[in-house]
Amino acid sequence: MGERLLEVEDLQVSFVTEEGVLRAVDGVSFTLDRGEVVAIVGESGSGKSVTVMTLMGLTRGPNSRFGGTARLGDRELIGASEQELQRIRGKEIAMIFQDPISSLSPVHRVGDQIVEQIRAHEDISKAAALDRAVELMRRVGIPHAEQRARAFPHEFSGGMRQRAMIAMALSLSPSVLIADEPTTALDVTIQAQILEEIKELRAHGDAGVIFVTHDLGVVADIADRVLVMYGGRVVEQGTLDEIFYDPQHPYTWGLLGSVTRMDREPPRRLPAIPGQPPSLLSPPEGCHFRPRCPHAFDRCIEVPPLEARLPEAPGHLDRCWLEVADKRARREVAGRIGLAAAGTVIA
Amino acid sequence: MTRFVVRRTLSAIALLFATSVVVFGIFEVIPSYNPARAIAGRNATQTTVQEVAHKFGFDKPFYVQYANTMKLIFTGQVIDYQDQLNVVDQFRQRFGATLSLVIPAGILWLLAAVLLGSISALRVGRMADRALMVLAILGVSIPIFLLAAVLLYLLAFKTTIFPNTGYVGISDPVQWAYHLILPWFCIAVLSVGFYSRVLRSNLLDMVNQDFVRTARAKGLSRRQVFVRHVLRNSLMPIITMFGLDFATLLGGAALVTEFVFNIPGVGQYEAQAIGNLDVPPILVGSLFTAFFVVLFGAAADVLYALLDPRIRLTG
Numbered sequence: 001m002g003e004r005l006l007e008v009e010d011l012q013v014s015f016v017t018e019e020g021v022l023r024a025v026d027g028v029s030f031t032l033d034r035g036e037v038v039a040i041v042g043e044s045g046s047g048k049s050v051t052v053m054t055l056m057g058l059t060r061g062p063n064s065r066f067g068g069t070a071r072l073g074d075r076e077l078i079g080a081s082e083q084e085l086q087r088i089r090g091k092e093i094a095m096i097f098q099d100p101i102s103s104l105s106p107v108h109r110v111g112d113q114i115v116e117q118i119r120a121h122e123d124i125s126k127a128a129a130l131d132r133a134v135e136l137m138r139r140v141g142i143p144h145a146e147q148r149a150r151a152f153p154h155e156f157s158g159g160m161r162q163r164a165m166i167a168m169a170l171s172l173s174p175s176v177l178i179a180d181e182p183t184t185a186l187d188v189t190i191q192a193q194i195l196e197e198i199k200e201l202r203a204h205g206d207a208g209v210i211f212v213t214h215d216l217g218v219v220a221d222i223a224d225r226v227l228v229m230y231g232g233r234v235v236e237q238g239t240l241d242e243i244f245y246d247p248q249h250p251y252t253w254g255l256l257g258s259v260t261r262m263d264r265e266p267p268r269r270l271p272a273i274p275g276q277p278p279s280l281l282s283p284p285e286g287c288h289f290r291p292r293c294p295h296a297f298d299r300c301i302e303v304p305p306l307e308a309r310l311p312e313a314p315g316h317l318d319r320c321w322l323e324v325a326d327k328r329a330r331r332e333v334a335g336r337i338g339l340a341a342a343g344t345v346i347a
Numbered sequence: 348m349t350r351f352v353v354r355r356t357l358s359a360i361a362l363l364f365a366t367s368v369v370v371f372g373i374f375e376v377i378p379s380y381n382p383a384r385a386i387a388g389r390n391a392t393q394t395t396v397q398e399v400a401h402k403f404g405f406d407k408p409f410y411v412q413y414a415n416t417m418k419l420i421f422t423g424q425v426i427d428y429q430d431q432l433n434v435v436d437q438f439r440q441r442f443g444a445t446l447s448l449v450i451p452a453g454i455l456w457l458l459a460a461v462l463l464g465s466i467s468a469l470r471v472g473r474m475a476d477r478a479l480m481v482l483a484i485l486g487v488s489i490p491i492f493l494l495a496a497v498l499l500y501l502l503a504f505k506t507t508i509f510p511n512t513g514y515v516g517i518s519d520p521v522q523w524a525y526h527l528i529l530p531w532f533c534i535a536v537l538s539v540g541f542y543s544r545v546l547r548s549n550l551l552d553m554v555n556q557d558f559v560r561t562a563r564a565k566g567l568s569r570r571q572v573f574v575r576h577v578l579r580n581s582l583m584p585i586i587t588m589f590g591l592d593f594a595t596l597l598g599g600a601a602l603v604t605e606f607v608f609n610i611p612g613v614g615q616y617e618a619q620a621i622g623n624l625d626v627p628p629i630l631v632g633s634l635f636t637a638f639f640v641v642l643f644g645a646a647a648d649v650l651y652a653l654l655d656p657r658i659r660l661t662g
Binding site: 056058082086087088089090091094095097099102103104105106107108116117120121152154165168 | 556557558560561562563564565566567568569571575576579580654655656657
């Protein structure tokens with residue numbers, strides 16, 4: 001792997017609301033190297049988007065509170081001034097958002113929106129910036145880029161809009177690319193094409209990618225390392241293989257179990273994790289997954305630390321009190337990862 | 348575009364026709380309405396009144412009277428009953444004063460509303476926002492005749508900072524502006540409050556849009572994000588409102604201001620006509636207003652389509 005780009009340590013984000021303090025992100029730590037794709041996986045409200053938006057300072061506001069550190073090279077992002085962040089946003093850290101139709105300004109031409117970003121950071125003429133925008137659009141596979149640059153977002157299809165977003169994000173060759181559910185709003189064929197674009201980027205080795213998603217199929221396709229988030233905390237993190245072949249946390253089992261697989265006989269009913277994600281205003285005591293976990297026992301009332309529990313894999317961390325041998329035995333009930341957590345037994 | 352113009356023209360004709368019929372019809376059903384008596388004068392005999400009624404065609408059926416009046420209007424020969432003056436000439440002479448009053452006032456209130464609405468939105472919930480909220484409510488709820496009277500009392504009577512009413516033509520721009528500052532202010536105050544509140548809520552809706560987040564993520568400065576993305580996308584409703592309000596003011600809705608400040612505009616003329624139940628000026632005034640409403644409604648739609656490429660002109 002390449003040089004270290006980003007180092008996040010014990011990141012804390014809370015929002016002061018009328019009902020109380022909402023701890024959206026509680027102690028997230030990870031690193032990102034050049035040429036690497038780190039996936040952050042979790043349900044809606046698990047804090048994955050807040051984590052990445054905080055890196056760009058997009059969650060700042062009068063009611064936001066932050067803790068921990070996030071270093072981009074030798075610069076600290078969490079306490080950075082707005083001016084400093086302004087220089088970093090779009091140039092060194094760029095972001096692709098979930099919904100490409102609402103994420104592009106409806107009243108500006110697509111080319112102009114890319115030009116706007118280039119000119120926010122570089123002192124070049126409009127014409128030169130537009131040439132570069134067209135070139136970028138061509139690179140991400142937008143046909144007739146010259147004409148399309150003059151079109152408005154509503155004249156683009158969903159996939160083309162997301163390509164335009166990617167072109168915009170890549171316009172200043174950022175070292176960190178954050179993709180916040182970039183394929184969720186797209187159909188599967190377009191999704192596959194967009195993923196190709198991101199893989200292409202990784203193959204060039206220019207940037208590190210943080211990929212936020214709830215789609216494990218996409219994760220398997222693209223990620224090098226995975227963070228599984230639940231209720232604002234990372235419950236498990238490790239390499240792709242570690243997470244997929246030797247998952248340690250019952251929540252991860254549940255996530256993996258709720259994916260249909262082409263290589264196995266489909267279950268009669270797709271297993272789901274029973275219950276609701278926790279409210280971050282009044283989270284359950286101890287392990288956040290405890291109320292939904294079929295394996296919970298008395299010790300789970302204490303928060304398990306995120307630490308390595310496997311001697312052979314020091315980078316594989318999880319937050320579960322169960323003994324490793326016990327976990328491995330339990331998750332293989334019914335011969336399939338995930339069913340144990342889902343609580344469904346197939347006859 | 349052709350389709351748009353044709354359809355708007357047709358609907359304008361329909362609207363003008365309907366307006367004229369309704370306004371004319373109102374006077375048919377007003378109980379003690381007798382234009383012949385008004386024309387004949389206070390001491391006229393019954394015979395004289397009947398002669399006048401016959402001469403002006405008041406004894407003919409409704410539709411004949413209507414047709415005759417409309418014909419006179421469109422040939423520019425219609426006269427008012429009170430002073431026997433040519434109504435179209437009156438409107439022509441007085442329109443300059445109304446334009447002098449309304450155009451700068453419109454620019455003033457639009458700029459002030461954008462400025463104050465933006466300040467409110469940027470300082471939402473804080474002192475500036477609250478203070479502007481109070482001012483907006485005051486501005487909307489103070490009757491314009493009261494505001495005008497108070498301003499005149501304080502600034503033109505107690506202290507003679509401004510002239511005590513009157514109008515000077517634009518050929519003397521300094522005196523023109525000097526006489527119009529208070530009237531402009533009065534008209535603007537009424538609209539600024541309302542417009543700035545509408546803009547404020549549009550801005551606050553817009554701030555949470557995804558594309559605004561994208562704009563911030565691009566590394567734009569706060570000012571660039573606000574002006575190019577937030578404000579730009581929030582102006583549409585204001586434009587529609589402005590088109591219609593401006594049109595009615597041109598058509599004479601500034602009548603209270605014109606009356607109090609003694610500005611010889613079309614509104615003042617219409618106000619007098621209404622007081623005298625003088626049908627021809629009222630009818631012409633209504634058509635005049637309806638014409639501007641249609642015109643500025645179409646202009647607002649064109650501007651809308653220019654500002655928002657998703658909107659097509661379909662009429």
